[in-house]
Amino acid sequence: MKFLKIVLLFICVFATANLYAQSSADLKKQRDRINDELEQLNHQLQDVQNNKKVNQGQLTNLKKQIALREEKIDIINSEVRNLDNQISTNTNTVHSLQNQLDQLKKEYAGMVLFAYRNKSAYNKLMFVFAAKDFNQAYKRLKYLQQFATYRERQAGYIESTQHDLHIKINELDKTKEEKHNLLVEQEKDKATLGKQKSTTLKLVSSLSKQAGYIKQQLKDLQAQRDRLNRKIQEVIAEAARKAAEEDRLARAKAGNKESTTKSSSRRTINESLNATPEAAKLSSEFLDNKGSLPWPVAYGEIIHGFGKYYTEGISMESYGWDIKTNPGASVRSIFSGEVYGFQDMGGTYFVVIKHGEYFTAYSNLKSVNVSKGQKVSTKQNIGTAAVDPISGDTEISFTLNKGTTSINPQAWLATK
Missing domain, CATH: 2.70.70.10 (Glucose Permease (Domain IIA))
Structure with a gap:
C-alpha cells in the first residue's frame, strides 16, 4: 500500500514537472528572442551614435529597447513564479520522500529486531512446531518465508527512495540556482532600463530644441x-x-x-x-x-x-x-x-x-x-x-x- 502511494506521488510530481518544463521552455524562448532583438538594436544604436549627431533614429531605437526590456522583465517575473512553484513542489516532494524514508527505515528496523530475536533455526522451528495443527504450522512456515521476502523488498524500497530523494534534492538546488541567476539578470536589466529611460528623456529634450x-x-x-x-x-x-x-x-x-x-x-x-x-x-x-x-x-x-x-x-x-x-x-x-x-x-x-x-x-x-x-x-x-x-x-x-x-x-x- 505504501509503495502504491509512492508511485502515485511520483506520477503527480512528473505531471506537474512536465507542465512546468513546457511553460518554462516557452518563456525561455521568448527571453532568448528578446535578447537577440536587443543585441541587434544595440548594434544599430552604436552605428547611429557613431555619427556624433542627436537624431530621431536614436530616440526610436531607445524606445524599442525600452519596450523590449520591459517585456523581458515581465517574462523573467513569470519564469521566477514558475520556479517558485517548482521549488515549492520539489520541497514538498523532498519532505514527503523523507517522511516515507523515515517510515520505511522505522519499519525495517522493527523487522531487523524481530529477525535478530528469531535468528536461530531452533527458534524458527519452535515457532512452527508450537502450532495447534498442521494448517497453522503450514501458515507459520509461509509467514516466515514471506517475512524474509518482504524484508528484502523493504530494503529495496529504502534504497530506491534514498535515490529518488537524492535526485529531488539536486533538482531543488539547481532550481534555486536558476532562480538566483534570473533575479541577477533581472536586476541588471532594471538598471539598464533606468539608464535608457534617462537617456531617452535627454534625447527628447535635445530633439525638442532641434525641432526647428x-x-x-x-x-x-x-x-x-x-x-x-x-x-x-x-x-x-x-x-x-x-x-x-x-x-x-x-x-x-x-x-x-x-x-x-x-x-x-x-x-x-x-x-x-x-x-x-x-x-x-x-x-x-x-x-x-x-x-x-x-x-x-x-x-x-x-x-x-x-x-x-x-x-x-x-x-x-x-x-x-x-x-x-x-x-x-x-x-x-x-x-x-x-x-x-x-x-x-x-x-x-x-x-x-x-x-x-x-x-x-x-x-x-x-x-x-x-x-x-x-x-x-x-x-x-x-x-x-x-x-x-x-x-x-x-x-x-x-x-x-x-x-x-x-x-x-x-x-x-x-x-x-
Missing part, C-alpha cells in the same frame, strides 16, 4: 528632391523630343513630309520613345521583367518608399525609393539600356538610363563609371554610392519612369 532645425532639414530635403526630379524630367523630355524628331525625319524620308509632320505632332511621348523597333523591343523586354528586376545595390534597406508621407508635421513626397546601403557600395543598372545623361548636383551625381520608353535614375552617387550614350547591361556597375550629409548613412535615391510618369518601383523590383 530638423524641420528645416526636411524642407531642404524635399526641395532637393523636387529639384532632382525636375532635372530628371528635363532629361526624359529631351529624350522624348529627340525621339520624336528622329521619328519625323525617318517618316519624311519614307513619304509625304506634310502628313508626317501632322502625324508626329499627334504622337504621345511614349509613342515617340517607342518609334523605332529597337526601342519598342527594349520596352517590351523591360515590361516582361516586371517584378524580377534586380535592385540598384546588392544590399539595401528602404528608408523612404514611393509617394507622400508626413514627418514632424511636414508633408513630404518621394518620387522613388531612398535606399540605405553599405559604405562604398557599387550602384548598378537594373536593366540593359543606354546612359542618356548624368549631371553634377553639387558634389554628387545622378545618372539616367533609357530602356525604351522606360527610364531609371540613380542619384546621390559619389562617382560615375559610365558616360553619356554608353550602352550598359543588367547589373553593370555605373558608380559608387555617397554618404547622405543629414543622416550620415550611405544612401542612394532610385526612381523609375514610364515616359515622364513616375512609377512606384515596388511592383517592378524583385522581392528581397
Whole structure:
C-alpha cells in the first residue's frame, strides 16, 4: 500500500514537472528572442551614435529597447513564479520522500529486531512446531518465508527512495540556482532600463530644441528632391523630343513630309520613345521583367518608399525609393539600356538610363563609371554610392519612369 502511494506521488510530481518544463521552455524562448532583438538594436544604436549627431533614429531605437526590456522583465517575473512553484513542489516532494524514508527505515528496523530475536533455526522451528495443527504450522512456515521476502523488498524500497530523494534534492538546488541567476539578470536589466529611460528623456529634450532645425532639414530635403526630379524630367523630355524628331525625319524620308509632320505632332511621348523597333523591343523586354528586376545595390534597406508621407508635421513626397546601403557600395543598372545623361548636383551625381520608353535614375552617387550614350547591361556597375550629409548613412535615391510618369518601383523590383 505504501509503495502504491509512492508511485502515485511520483506520477503527480512528473505531471506537474512536465507542465512546468513546457511553460518554462516557452518563456525561455521568448527571453532568448528578446535578447537577440536587443543585441541587434544595440548594434544599430552604436552605428547611429557613431555619427556624433542627436537624431530621431536614436530616440526610436531607445524606445524599442525600452519596450523590449520591459517585456523581458515581465517574462523573467513569470519564469521566477514558475520556479517558485517548482521549488515549492520539489520541497514538498523532498519532505514527503523523507517522511516515507523515515517510515520505511522505522519499519525495517522493527523487522531487523524481530529477525535478530528469531535468528536461530531452533527458534524458527519452535515457532512452527508450537502450532495447534498442521494448517497453522503450514501458515507459520509461509509467514516466515514471506517475512524474509518482504524484508528484502523493504530494503529495496529504502534504497530506491534514498535515490529518488537524492535526485529531488539536486533538482531543488539547481532550481534555486536558476532562480538566483534570473533575479541577477533581472536586476541588471532594471538598471539598464533606468539608464535608457534617462537617456531617452535627454534625447527628447535635445530633439525638442532641434525641432526647428530638423524641420528645416526636411524642407531642404524635399526641395532637393523636387529639384532632382525636375532635372530628371528635363532629361526624359529631351529624350522624348529627340525621339520624336528622329521619328519625323525617318517618316519624311519614307513619304509625304506634310502628313508626317501632322502625324508626329499627334504622337504621345511614349509613342515617340517607342518609334523605332529597337526601342519598342527594349520596352517590351523591360515590361516582361516586371517584378524580377534586380535592385540598384546588392544590399539595401528602404528608408523612404514611393509617394507622400508626413514627418514632424511636414508633408513630404518621394518620387522613388531612398535606399540605405553599405559604405562604398557599387550602384548598378537594373536593366540593359543606354546612359542618356548624368549631371553634377553639387558634389554628387545622378545618372539616367533609357530602356525604351522606360527610364531609371540613380542619384546621390559619389562617382560615375559610365558616360553619356554608353550602352550598359543588367547589373553593370555605373558608380559608387555617397554618404547622405543629414543622416550620415550611405544612401542612394532610385526612381523609375514610364515616359515622364513616375512609377512606384515596388511592383517592378524583385522581392528581397
